[in-house]
Structures are given as structure tokens and as C-alpha cells.
Amino acid sequence: MIRVDQVSHQIGGAPILHDISLEIPKGGITALIGPNGAGKSTLLSLMARLQVLRQGEIHIDDMQIGKVSDRVLARHLAIMAQSTHVSARLRVEELVAFGRYPWHRGRPGPEDHALVEAAIARFGLGPMRARFLDEISGGQRQRAFVAMAFAQDTDYLLLDEPLNNLDIAGARSLMRLLRQMADEDGKTVVIVLHDINYAARFADRIVALHEGRVAAQGPAAEVVTDALLRDVFGTDAEVSVIDGQPVVLV
């Protein structure tokens, strides 16, 4: 479980998150949604300790994230942040292999190699494994980054807008892979999504943020409503229910 207790955050004196308390249960997919600037990436980066937490506490299982070493944290939690700065002169397979670093610290063993191979296969990267990152498409690169996070083999996987750059087939297949990781491997996936329909279709629960506060949380059918679209997203788009699932008609 990820437990966020009374977390507030400021950047340059400007309040970004206001007293957020939240529990993300272990297992399944939790989607963070909300309009631009709501604080989704900030909250995710605080959970992964990419930014220093100054007010409140975050626990991952029984670890308080401010109090564990980088190595311990990296064995429990992998994050794919929104902007990833990695040398373009890195091959796909090298990128994926980086995911194992917290485990082997520079001396990969057979298990590390096996997990890298499994990640390459699972994410369909075999045909492009020897290509450099600037020789593949944006969507393929996105998949390679998710494969690196998968190779890290942590219980918790945090992904910030992983559907960026993906076409409909790519987005759907990535969400199905994440679903499989949650259902078959028992992973806990926390994912920032802009497309509410993907969140409603694939996530077990949704947390909607608005102006640095939790505006709603729960299963899609409870969260994705006309009122949410109006009050949180400021749009009069309507929600229909298809096969028991809310669908936003844009």
C-alpha cells in the first residue's frame, strides 16, 4: 500500500499540493487524473522521492520513503517520469538493462540477464533491441522506458503519462500489458493518465486531482461523472455508460 499522509508541497513559494491524504492499496491499477497543472506529476514524483518531501509523510508498505536508502527504495518502486533524459546513443537493450542496476550494482548475473530478456520479449522490443534510442519512434521509445521500469522488478510501478506518443493500438496494448502485470504478477501500478476513457477502462480505481487537492476517488463508475467533468475539468462533455462502464463522449 502507498499511504500519503497530509502531504503539502510548494515550489518557489507557490502552493502546489494542499494537505493530501490518500491510500493506494497494494495490487491493481490506480489512475491519477485531473486537468493540466492539478499536481499529478508532483504527487507521483514525491511518492518516488524525485522531489524532497517537506510536509507530510509517504509510506510504501512499512517504509517511510524519506528514511530509506536509494537502493532499498529502487528495489521496491520503479518510476517512469514524464521527461526522461537519457543519451540517445544508448541501445534499446542497454536501456532496458539499466532497470536491473539497483539489484546488481554493476555486476549483472544470470538472473539479471533473464529478467532483461523477459522485459524485451514482453514489450515486443526484440526486433529493435540493438537500435539506438534516436533510431526508433517516439512510441517505441516510450515502450522501451516502460520495459526498463518493468525489468527493475519492483512491487510498485509508477508511470507518468506513459501513453504519450502512442497510437491507439500502442496505447491499448501498453494498458493491456500493465493490466497483465497487475493481474498476473501482482504488481501495483500507479499511472498518470490524461485520457479519462483509458483510465475508466483499465484502472481499478481513479484518483482525481484538482488544484492540488483530491477531488474524487473510487472506482471509475463513481468518479467519472458529468459533475466531475464540469467541476474538475471545466468541460460540458458528457458521460455515457457503455457495457456498464463510463465513457466520455468528447
Ligand SMILES: Nc1ncnc2c1ncn2[C@@H]1O[C@H](COP(=O)(O)OP(=O)(O)OP(=O)(O)O)[C@@H](O)[C@H]1O
Ligand atoms: N519546477 C517547477 N517550478 C514552478 N512551478 C512548477 C514546477 N513544476 C510544476 N510546477 C507547477 O506545479 C503545478 C502542478 O504541476 P504538475 O506538473 O504536478 O501538474 P500535472 O497535474 O502533472 O499537470 P500536467 O497534466 O499538465 O502534466 C502547476 O501549476 C505547475 O505550473
